Amino acid sequence: MRTLTYAMNVSLDGYVAAPGGDLGWSVPSDELFRYWSDRVAATDLALYGAGLWRSMSSYWPHADEQPDATPAEREYARRWRDMPKVVFSSTVTAVDWNTRLVTGDTLAEIARLKTEGGGPMDIGGATLAAAAMRAGLVDEYVLLTAPVLVGGGTPFFTTLDARVALDLVETRELEGDVVLCRYRVQHR
Template identity: 35%
Template sequence: MGQLGYFSIGSLDGFIADPSGDFSWAEPDEEVHQYANDQLLGVDLHLYGRRTYELMTVWETDLSFAAANRLYAEFAERWVDADKIVYSSTLEEPVTRRTRLERTFDPEAVRALKDSTPGDLMIAGPTLAGQALRAGLVDVVDQVLLPIVIGGGLPMYPAGLRLDLELMDERRFAGGAVAVRHRVVGPAQATRSTAG
């Protein structure tokens, strides 16, 4: 039985892209990239929404990009070797191997995947991860927080979500980034608005 982990790299104030959709500021340095590569060890299945999947396809479809350096090549090899599911009502067909298209996100089907997948599962992209978090499917949340505040944009977590977490591990990087890994210990809850 595999665990489902949500991995993200974002700003200290909790965003993965700025209001214009730019995330070039989040490009990892070598040390953080190696950490991201290591997170793929033991992952047998990746879950993506359409936008995140389309960003990730470069690891298989652009061989010159994937071969640009040792870290890229290592990440590409691990990514290509894992199975992938992309959830989209508009994507015509996947462009990568070992990829299945699902039209809707079905929490019960994902629960069955967790039971049947020998290794771990990883979900990426805050929109799809938000659905999995709300459904109580995510076991581990792994974030790399970069030393930048961008003030708004695409948040790592959906608004109104509360999660009870237990710190499992933390790591500081020379460039100022911090990785924190938490176990989800309580069911997702909707927060109440205090606005009057």
């Protein structure tokens, strides 16, 4: 069975975006950018909600064509285009760049994808991840915590109906005082 991981940059007070969708606080250091690029390269399938898809697809498909793109940005853009992706949305009408669109039962499709053969899956987008969390479909959480309090916005975690026991399986500090913590869900 595939592993489903929810991984995002997060503020110390638990938000993936500040009020108004502001992400200015989460500009990655070179080391953090390499982490995300390597994660994209190792991900067998990425699951996106509509908001994250719109954000990523508005820039990364052609980022390597920008005259000021760094070698790291060129590599990330290539890896992102090549990575298989699924977008779950009732508002997105077309997708490209090795992506397919699902407009039906999101949770049933995620559960089905988990049972397919293949490598690890990542889920991105707070709303999509919240639905998967509530359904018990997320196997790992990776928080890349920035040393900033944003005071509100889009939370990393959703309200759950029951406690979820976790095991800490990795911690490390990255440039800019970002702390990576990876937790695995204790499945019963």
